[in-house]
Amino acid sequence: MRNFTYHNPVKLVFGKGSIAELGSLVPRDAAILMTYGGGSIKKNGVYDQVKAALKGIHWLEFSGIEPNPQYDTLMKGVELARKNKIDFLLAVGGGSVLDGTKFMSAAIPFKGPEPWDIMEGKASIDVALPVGCVMTLPATGSEMNRFAVVSRDATHQKLAINNEKLAPRFSILDPETAYSLPDRQVTNGIVDTWMHAVEQYLTYPLDTPLQDRQAEAILQTLLEEAPKVFKNPRDYNVRANLMWCATHALNGLLACGGISDWTSHRLGYELTVLYGIDHAQSLAILFPAVLRHEKANKIEKLVQYGRRVFGIQDTPERTADLAIAKTVEFFRSVGMKTRLADYGIPASDFDKILGKFKPADRLGERRTIDKQGILEILQLCD
């Protein structure tokens, strides 16, 4: 096991009716900016619940934060917040709304001329506004972590930052808010959760048996619960279990003492930027190919994954192959397409994708995947 530091001060309030606790969680004397996305929260009653819970508190709103939140959009919110001397941000929605709001929390008090420098790592975060969250889409884990991913179409960039000042003060998780999600977002959420768990798990053994089993616990639970949610979208416990899995898959615990491989995420960002496909869709295309390419490097954990998660009993070699096939099968079973062709991405575009990487870039837990390796992974996609 490797040395690590773990610190996760996010307060979680989980369960049906929990939005009503908002009033006791936000600072009552603050000027609050509530942020949200395209307005689904107005249709499913969440907006009204938030409004009722904030009765007597001064708040403004900023809407229009899109999936893969855009820098230009967020900067409009930054301007609004600065003008109104906002000192608390309340994100209501999914991971994109929260990630965008986390970025805003650092950008609002930022002194430099170009807050994008924060995303590029050219500027540090000296101070960030406090953020609270009502999470309505189990997927990214953003509700219990310090990550934010922001896109900028003008420069074809999608970048992630990791800073302790970005952790929400609190996150409210009411599984009932997920009842009205479209299937596509449920599918995306399940695959995104799966991917967070496996990218921290499927590397090489570092003698971390508890962390391994904590990852397998999430994967086994997803295998069990995912089919149920499509059959009965209003099954409270199923929604609650999927939500709790999503939070756990990226709250930092799985990575403690181990090593992660975010290759699929890193490559996936580029597919999203270039083709506008959903984040989880990009992962479902790439991950099987990453596993095929890295089979030798990951063989011990691949066999463990096959045996423990899918119950495969075969030779190590065949168990690894079957585990990859079973992964694809699971993705498809929840309605996720897994082929480049499903999204009209032709092999002739691989050069364009490769163009997003520098010669010195190295991916994989052993830092062995160079540009040639990335090309090979793309060629191994279905």
Added chain:
Amino acid sequence: MRNFTYHNPVKLVFGKGSIAELGSLVPRDAAILMTYGGGSIKKNGVYDQVKAALKGIHWLEFSGIEPNPQYDTLMKGVELARKNKIDFLLAVGGGSVLDGTKFMSAAIPFKGPEPWDIMEGKASIDVALPVGCVMTLPATGSEMNRFAVVSRDATHQKLAINNEKLAPRFSILDPETAYSLPDRQVTNGIVDTWMHAVEQYLTYPLDTPLQDRQAEAILQTLLEEAPKVFKNPRDYNVRANLMWCATHALNGLLACGGISDWTSHRLGYELTVLYGIDHAQSLAILFPAVLRHEKANKIEKLVQYGRRVFGIQDTPERTADLAIAKTVEFFRSVGMKTRLADYGIPASDFDKILGKFKPADRLGERRTIDKQGILEILQLCD
């Protein structure tokens, strides 16, 4: 799944050599009181490591905190801290040192005449001094929770409190500090960890599959790692894995959304008070009897426990019985005695034990165990 709130702001610094980070974790301008136990930290080098890490910082020390920390002892520390205007407490040792120090953190600024009122729930904790910790004995999970258990011989009491102000600011966990532990403490730590996991898990099903598997992950890891530690006490990864299991078994996550049954702990406190046996020893005697008594109430989870943790494949009835037998077998395999007679506690003493309970007391996750039930449990002990 039930509604819950989870908030655990403890910062963990885990790994070999991590005591050296102390200097950057404590407030440098504070007056620090370092607390410890019987002096084992002077023999195993931990005291010297702490001293080196605190170079240039003002600190005093208070030693002599015993296992099952005594109120009278702790009040001497409270007096010392008040006299020296201490404003930060640094606990160096195991769960007893940390629990005692947590109590001191509330007692030092306490305005009333009798700080024991805090333990009895007669007084609230308005303010507590910040506490940091160097945890050297994986067992109680105190390093990542807000519990403190304190004993008072004069009144034959052992009481637990649970208050968010008692959570340590940070805990340093260096598995190498456990190398020199006597076998008895290693055994106690393994059994205590096991018990924390099972008492939050072995109740009735509430559709919490992730939390169930997180508990099973700890139990399976203990089954795997425990035999190794006695064979090779200086195996770093084994020590690290046992330490990480102990932290996870009582950091609050397993209880999220479920229901717990602390019957063995509650009864065990009385055995410790009356007979001076170790905390974990009391649990190992009582737990099998609690399971035998509550078999019908716990049958679904007992079967799950038998199948998933011990791999038993039999009828539900026999799986439950075998699971109880396997639990006893595991305790004995790590050197733990499990019989009342092993500690010279005769059946004629049961009345004395029962005398510690009030007629209205009810134990068990269904609150169905009354004084008659407690007597039956004692009679079911080996």
